[in-house]
Amino acid sequence: MTALGFLYPGNSAEDEYPRMEQMLGSDVRLQVVHTDIGEDAHRVDALLEMGSAERLAAGVEELRLAGAEAVVWACTSGSFVFGWEGAHDQVRKLATTAGLPASSTSFAFVHAVREVGAVRVAVAATYPQDVAGHFEAFLKDAGAEVVSARGSGIVTAAEVGTWGREEVFALARDGDHPDAQALLLPDTALHTAAHVRDLEAELGKPVLTANQVTVWEGLRLARRRVNAPDLGTLFTKEPVVQVRG
Template structure:
């Protein structure tokens, strides 16, 4: 993943503080390493509610965040909040991407769309969702996936309101949560919250479940690399990273 022997640089806008350390870790886990530029964006309230998430993911907040990435040499950029994207629907996501691309003049995407593209890449048509969100937000993610013809066999709700609390969950709890919310007919398990740490445990998750696992920070990083046009298959980050990108 190099261009003229230059390190790939990718940008991420990340609301608040929770599991943002996954991104520089992911940059170190691939070969060759990737330069990660991560900017924390502002919002009015840390809450998994439609109102709070809609404000968090508004074009105004995204545009504010892009200012710190201007001139950094990034080759792609991601809005990395799954829920502060899918709650806005596809038209809202298109506005988020348009805001990113107009501000930074590089290819852009969101974590929500990254899940859709990643699912297609690994051939996941029937999935289980292990969501840390409250029930209504988990249901909205289910509906979002179904709008792209992904069948959701089972979905869970851990009922956590704030991203900050999700970020405190430790390895054993994350592994157990994934195992408890798998189901036999699912092609893959989706873990959609970017506030949840997962980067260091993806291979272990897949070994436990014996199937692909897609986590929010994993698919965000993959999508950023895919958009640069310089992705090459990797060994340490699960089934998704072993596949060639089209």
């Protein structure tokens, strides 16, 4: 049994985790602990407070007692707004507090993009455009070429959590770009687990979504690989071999 811990902000799409646990179809347990989000707003000052070390630390003990082997801060915007170095510092503090390997959804996207072999990516975000721009900058710092980054102007996670299949597909279609080798949907408040395979079939490329990459990152930290075709290319692709000259 592999037990993975996730610190999830508030209540929007946390039901993705029991769904994905079933989709993994193996001896993997996904333990979710909710963190206090303070103000529900996709606004930089609110997101910095949401991702503060104190708020994350409050949920760590419960995950540790549950036997988690790794912990992931299951929030994209509450990590990338700290910038590349700040986000590294955030997960270092989380790892120290937890005494466990740690990461965040923002770094999960970076590692997942590399895993599927993509260099050029498009971002279809629910956030306001300025917040989406912070994610674009984060990806560029990671070495990705962002050919398009589209925001949708949604301020609260609560609203994003009400979106269904029709809204998710519209977001993906509007945010895709013909030059992108992968499409990224970076909001853990968005329900996507049931749609990844269909999105990839329609767009003809890997689709990486926030809760999907978050779970994959937890498995990566625990050194587990699980084949789960319903969760898309990321969960079926063999690791990309980096050739060094």
